[in-house]
Amino acid sequence: MTKIAQVIVDVPTMQTDTPFTYLIPLSLAETVQTGMRVVVPFGGGNRKVQGFVLQVLEKTEEELTALGQLKTISEVMDLSPVLNGELLDLAEMMKQTTFSFKITCLQTMLPRVMRADYEKWLVIVDEIPEDIYEQVFHCLDEIPFQEAVSSERVGELKKLKRENKLEVRYEVKARNKKKMVQGFRSLLSFEQAEEAKEDLRKTAHKQRKLLALLQQLEDKVCTLVDANKKYQVSRGVIQKGEENGWLELVEVEVKRDPYAYHTFKPSQPLVLNDEQQAACQAITTHIHQQQHKTFLLQGVTGSGKTEVYLQGIAEALKLGKTAIMLVPEIALTPQTVHRFKSRFGNQVAVLHSALSEGEKYDEWRKIEKKEAQVVVGARSAIFAPLENIGLIILDEEHETSYKQEDTPRYHARNIAIWRGKYHQCPVVLGSATPSLESRARAHKQVYQLLPLTKRANTKATLPSVNVVDMREEITKGSMQSFSETLLEKVQHRLDRKEQVVLMLNRRGYSSFVMCRDCGYVLPCPNCDISLTLHMDNLKMKCHYCGHEENIPKECPICQSHKIRYYGTGTQKVEEELQQLFPTASILRMDVDTTRRKGAHERLLKKFGERKADILLGTQMIAKGLDFPNVTLVGVLNADTALNLPDFRASEKTFQLLTQVSGRAGRGDKPGEVIIQTFNPTHYAIEYAKNQDYELFYRHEMQMRHLGNYPPYFFTVQIVASHEQEEVAARKSFELVRYLKQQLTPQAIVLGPTPKAILRIKNRYYYQLVIKYKQEPELANALRTILETSQKDYRQGLKITIDIEPNSFI
């Protein structure tokens, strides 16, 4: 018998979307398994590509001959499978429902370092038998992976890896994956250190501390960071120690744990209120009975949804099961991570975009090695290689960032439900403002609704909300960003030493530069959009292609020098605010002030410790913050998103206003919200004012019904782009014709139309939209479009298919 493998190769085209058959060489016969990555020859010449093994089969000589000439697998890249059976099945589902290539789906599930070009090493992490250490490792700490795989003792090595005594280390070429930091080692014996202490002056406390540390270290190495954080010995003192000949400085490799220097005070479960109890009960019953069900946990802001998640997860862990908790853009909610780490300690792995690639890989490995049972992370954490999952949670389930904007365009909610069915476990979608789709499904009892109607803190109530009509403020002649009402209320809070959160809504809004004489606005040379003013480096920048140029001193059209700056960036508002309240301490939180790693967390910590009076920020401050001393929330401009040609504009505005309002009055003191708007009568604003989700939901459903929008209709968007406008246009007309032929007359095919921004990076974009209720032929039609798009691609035409797009702009 000979072994062969079905391999999906790393070439995203239709022809390669079904597996190819490769011979497994005898030397790898025992190694190659389903779910491993391999290197295989592909096409002509010496081209080698990465591939995933989908299946390993045994064939007789006869069967083999029937298969014809087969190529042979060149290398194997893993010692154990990186994707298990579940994830391989999931990739197949994703491919079919997102209309993308299988290889893209498979790669999406793994940390990026595993997709890239890399070198691999087999590393000793624990005691291994002496003879292997000598003969295979030649007494070194690590050997190249290929050397290990071709070794006669590969079987033993595999066993040692399973026992976590060996580990595979990936080294991305041209990138140093090892993280080295400065450390030091003692040069003194215990007695010598004692003597040195006696020679010190009485007041030399710091040096005495260092000597004590050196005694404690014996011959171990301590990093400078550890010395500082754990022992309060500073760099300067260590340098002094080196000069005295007490210690030597060395480089040490550290394992990356992004949360290593945080201390998490253990937290205990709270006593749940009745509603929380009922919700938790419903969830845990399904965990116990191993029964899948999707719940919609709809709880007003501050109702204690997180506590329900925590206790649900605790129950899963008690049964020896694991759990996934998704949060949007986790970097933005350090408080959440904190809560999970405090409750579950080292059992938690955190996966999110702010981690470096190396850190992400280290966390992923922690999950794979079953060292972590709870995964907290942003969208892609839904692919965490956990086994025996007992609970999956999506917090803030309405967030659009759960949908990936690139191929494969999957929605984490769908993946979560698929995995929930696979593991026969409950899935919880939580939000104060559920997406219309989810709320409608709960209405039809596809999901089970779990309501939390009051704030968990019994002394806290929902804040009162006032809407200020900015049209009136303008006629009063004030051109500032602040209404009189808001200013008064801010002053009140400052007097009472309470805190204020102010939000500047930046969606669909930009600050730009215009000539006062002729009205000329500086456009991007590559895109059909005006450049945005960036105050931090005083440049004009394009948000789509990154093009940057200086602020013009004179108008390029009429040579006038009257250049005017429009729009209020957070920076400008901050200056205004500081002038109005000279003694107030203000923290600004926007893209510019949070660019540096950890900056976000530091700002929030400072605010939480009440070291600032006012937190001024963009949308990033709207969610998840739980600061009891905040009694006033101000929204400076509620309606910038309302006028966008987006069928979700009202929904997004309502959600944002409700979420940000929810930051007020979470403690014992009552909260108040001021919403400044130019559209005080718009229903999204009115319902947000009353924080009445149910009425908003009913009104918005009617609007969607009238416009044939989701959740009444399903939608697909297809976009064609090309460097020449007519090519993109012609293709989209062709697609519309084709779809109208293929689909039933009930399907609505809209367009083609140029996209709201027609040209980006010198490419022209045309879109068409399909709305439908039931279209059995749709999948086939879309597959055909995907297939033929390959040919078009070679001519520079790009076609993307987006199922249930976030918006049509």
Ligand SMILES: Nc1ncnc2c1ncn2[C@@H]1O[C@H](COP(=O)(O)OP(=O)(O)OP(=O)(O)O)[C@@H](O)[C@H]1O
């Ligand atoms: N059963 C309880 N008893 C007392 N306090 C509670 C209870 N449950 C939650 N809390 C507290 O209530 C506050 C709000 O809870 P939490 O942040 O979980 O609400 P949330 O529903 O997630 O809110 P949001 O949607 O606004 O983020 C927290 O400070 C939390 O510690």
Ligand SMILES: [Zn+2]
């Ligand atoms: Zn001009």
Ligand SMILES: [Zn+2]
């Ligand atoms: Zn541009």
